Amino acid sequence: IIFQVTSILWAITSAVGYASSVLIGRSLGEGSILLVNKYLRISLIFTALESTLCSLAIFLARYPLVRLFTDDEGVVEMYTGGALVVSLVVPIDHLQNTLSRGVLVAFGKQRTLAIAMAIFSYG
Numbered sequence: 001i002i003f004q005v006t007s008i009l010w011a012i013t014s015a016v017g018y019a020s021s022v023l024i025g026r027s028l029g030e031g032s033i034l035l036v037n038k039y040l041r042i043s044l045i046f047t048a049l050e051s052t053l054c055s056l057a058i059f060l061a062r063y064p065l066v067r068l069f070t071d072d073e074g075v076v077e078m079y080t081g082g083a084l085v086v087s088l089v090v091p092i093d094h095l096q097n098t099l100s101r102g103v104l105v106a107f108g109k110q111r112t113l114a115i116a117m118a119i120f121s122y123g
Contacts, residue, residue, distance in 0.1 A: 001069055002082045006090075009054045013094040016047055017101030024106035043098055051094035059087040 020043035027035035062083035066076050096116070104113040 001066060001079055002086055005058060005065070005083075006086060009058075009090060009094075010097070012050060012054070013047065013097045014101060016043060016050065016094075017098045019043075020098060020102030021105045024103060028106060040103060043102055044095070047094050047098040048091070051091040054094070055087045055090045058083050058090065062087075 020039060023039040024036055024043075027033075027039060062080045063076075066079040066083075070076065100113050100116055104110070104116070
C-alpha cells in the first residue's frame with residue numbers, strides 16, 4: 001500500500017521538477033537572471049508546501065487508509081510504522097527530486113545530477 005501512495009506523491013513532485021526545469025531553462029536561454037531566481041524560488045516554495053501537505057496527509061490518514069484494504073493487525077502495524085517513516089522522509093525526497101529533475105537539468109548539470117542520484121539511491 002505504501003508503495004502505491006508514494007508513487008502518487010512522486011508523480012506530483014516530478015511534475016513540479018519538470019515544470020521548473022522548463023521555466024528555468026527558458027529563462028536561462030533568454031538571459032534573464034531575475035526570472036531564473038524567481039522560478040527557482042517559486043519551485044522551492046511550492047515543493048516545500050506540497051511536500052508538507054503530503055506528509056501530513058500520509059501521517060493523518062495512515063490508519064483509515066490501511067483499514068480500507070485489510071483488517072489484519074500485522075499488516076496494519078507494518079503499514080502504520082512505514083507510513084510514519086515515509087511521512088518524515090517525504091519533504092526531503094520531494095526537495096531533492098525538484099532540485100535534481102528541475103534545477104540541475106535546467107542548469108545543464110546532468111553529471112552532478114548523476115552523482116547526486118547515485119548518492120541518494122545507494123547511500
